[in-house]
Amino acid sequence: MSRYFTEDHEWVDVEGDTGTVGISEFAQGQLGDIVFVDVPEAGKALTKGGDAAVVESVKAASDVYAPVSGTVTVGNPALADNPALVNEDAEGQGWFFKLTLSDPSELSSLMDEAAYAAFVAKQ
Amino acid sequence: MSEADLIDDTGEEPAILTLPLDAWHRARGGRMVEFAGYHMPVQYEGVMPEHLWVRESAGLFDVSHMGQLLFRTDDGADLDGALESVLPGDIAGLKPGRQRYSLLLAEDGGILDDLMVTRLPDENPFDVQGLYMVVNGATKFDDIAYLLDQLPDDILINHMEDQALLALQGPKAVDALARLVPGVRDLVFMTGASFEWDGKPLWIGRSGYTGEDGFEISIDSEYVEALADALCAQPEVKPIGLGARDSLRLEAGLPLYGHDLDEAITPVVADLGFALSKRRREEANFPGAERILAEREVGSAVKRVGLLVEGRQPVREGAAVLGADGAEVGRVTSGGFAPSLNVPIAMAYVPAALAAVGTRIQLSQRGKVHHATVTAMPFVPHRYVR
Numbered sequence: 001m002s003r004y005f006t007e008d009h010e011w012v013d014v015e016g017d018t019g020t021v022g023i024s025e026f027a028q029g030q031l032g033d034i035v036f037v038d039v040p041e042a043g044k045a046l047t048k049g050g051d052a053a054v055v056e057s058v059k060a061a062s063d064v065y066a067p068v069s070g071t072v073t074v075g076n077p078a079l080a081d082n083p084a085l086v087n088e089d090a091e092g093q094g095w096f097f098k099l100t101l102s103d104p105s106e107l108s109s110l111m112d113e114a115a116y117a118a119f120v121a122k123q
Numbered sequence: 124m125s126e127a128d129l130i131d132d133t134g135e136e137p138a139i140l141t142l143p144l145d146a147w148h149r150a151r152g153g154r155m156v157e158f159a160g161y162h163m164p165v166q167y168e169g170v171m172p173e174h175l176w177v178r179e180s181a182g183l184f185d186v187s188h189m190g191q192l193l194f195r196t197d198d199g200a201d202l203d204g205a206l207e208s209v210l211p212g213d214i215a216g217l218k219p220g221r222q223r224y225s226l227l228l229a230e231d232g233g234i235l236d237d238l239m240v241t242r243l244p245d246e247n248p249f250d251v252q253g254l255y256m257v258v259n260g261a262t263k264f265d266d267i268a269y270l271l272d273q274l275p276d277d278i279l280i281n282h283m284e285d286q287a288l289l290a291l292q293g294p295k296a297v298d299a300l301a302r303l304v305p306g307v308r309d310l311v312f313m314t315g316a317s318f319e320w321d322g323k324p325l326w327i328g329r330s331g332y333t334g335e336d337g338f339e340i341s342i343d344s345e346y347v348e349a350l351a352d353a354l355c356a357q358p359e360v361k362p363i364g365l366g367a368r369d370s371l372r373l374e375a376g377l378p379l380y381g382h383d384l385d386e387a388i389t390p391v392v393a394d395l396g397f398a399l400s401k402r403r404r405e406e407a408n409f410p411g412a413e414r415i416l417a418e419r420e421v422g423s424a425v426k427r428v429g430l431l432v433e434g435r436q437p438v439r440e441g442a443a444v445l446g447a448d449g450a451e452v453g454r455v456t457s458g459g460f461a462p463s464l465n466v467p468i469a470m471a472y473v474p475a476a477l478a479a480v481g482t483r484i485q486l487s488q489r490g491k492v493h494h495a496t497v498t499a500m501p502f503v504p505h506r507y508v509r
Binding site (some may be wrong): 036054060 | 165
């Protein structure tokens with residue numbers, strides 16, 4: 001399994017043609033206490049860089065973009081009752097949705113963990 | 124995610140000013156953002172814990188961006204009458220040491236700012252006989268220009284740019300402050316008096332913007348860092364950012380100028396009729412009196428209301444209020460998650476027919492419909508010490 005990151009602070013874990021998407025530990029720290037997550041429904045077609053989900057902190061609503069194109073298979077049901085999971089475990093149990101990748105070649109434009117760590121260090 | 128949401132605006136734009144406590148906020152981990160033309164801390168440890176801390180203990184807010192003004196006259200001119208020409212409050216009836224919430228009104232009765240005005244007692248740190256006013260930071264320069272234009276030339280206005288302002292808010296604020304400044308317990312809500320701390324003169328009023336008991340402390344900016352340190356050394360006190368200031372005032376039902384109030388809105392529409400003093404209503408001689416008193420008599424076409432939003436998702440400023448046919452009939456002007464209530468709440472302007480408490484209404488935000496119920500404000504009861 002490989003993990004990729006976007007410059008907009010989403011991550012995607014890829015196994016075969018299935019991707020699991022969330023926001024990074026850095027992003028959750030910047031957002032602060034998360035009170036609501038609007039995840040996409042199964043069957044929704046997403047385009048790389050397009051709107052995929054909304055995450056709401058006490059302060060503000062933020063768009064989450066699709067790191068790759070594909071079709072949503074499931075939104076994380078645990079976030080409805082416990083959006084704070086994103087604060088507690090952003091890169092684990094706080095995942096947002098899973099999708100079937102339509103163009104795995106898009107992954108080549110994303111950062112790996114080391115590159116993302118260097119990117120965040122400059123922020 | 125969108126960069127603008129994540130990356131702080133600590134950029135190099137020279138137009139953004141710094142406040143006396145700038146380095147102090149940064150040293151305490153404050154995340155700085157631009158607000159009202161200044162770099163200000165939006166949060167330290169997080170909006171949620173800071174909000175809850177103020178409700179149960181005491182929080183220190185740096186509100187030095189607000190405008191502190193003095194009004195006086197040297198030739199016996201009618202100072203109270205001059206102020207009453209732009210405010211609908213009873214200024215002449217304001218006793219020394221008493222503070223009043225009022226509204227700066229445009230000639231048509233629209234709200235240019237909301238403010239606090241206090242009659243200074245003879246002994247005060249500003250060494251002035253007259254009135255002390257605190258106005259919003261984002262509007263202070265426009266306010267001053269308007270006041271200079273409207274008031275007679277023999278009314279002197281002093282904008283105290285070297286004076287810092289701290290707010291200490293919360294049920295334990297009195298315990299913490301009384302340890303440093305004995306005597307503040309004798310103040311009650313909406314009164315103020317002169318004090319000293321470490322030999323430095325203070326002006327302290329018992330009021331605030333959270334719905335909690337608390338104080339606003341004016342001190343020469345040269346000494347404000349030492350006072351902030353001394354206050355935060357008290358076990359009850361933590362520094363609190365703008366994020367929690369906003370969620371606290373929203374729960375308290377208090378409007379924010381530039382969001383819930385603007386020059387197109389009159390006091391009656393804003394549900395601030397209490398700011399129209401009885402004598403002033405009878406005299407009907409404040410700006411826009413004819414229009415405002417007519418609205419008071421027959422009711423205004425739209426009104427500011429509180430909303431309890433169903434579900435978990437906050438509905439924020441800019442969301443539409445929908446009528447029965449799905450058309451937009453009003454706007455949300457403030458909205459967010461209420462940490463003390465654990466639900467989303469909002470303020471909105473709605474038509475009179477939808478303004479009654481208990482009315483269920485529809486809101487639209489980013490293409491999604493939300494349901495809400497009109498509710499009495501404050502959302503969280505005020506706990507002022509009267």
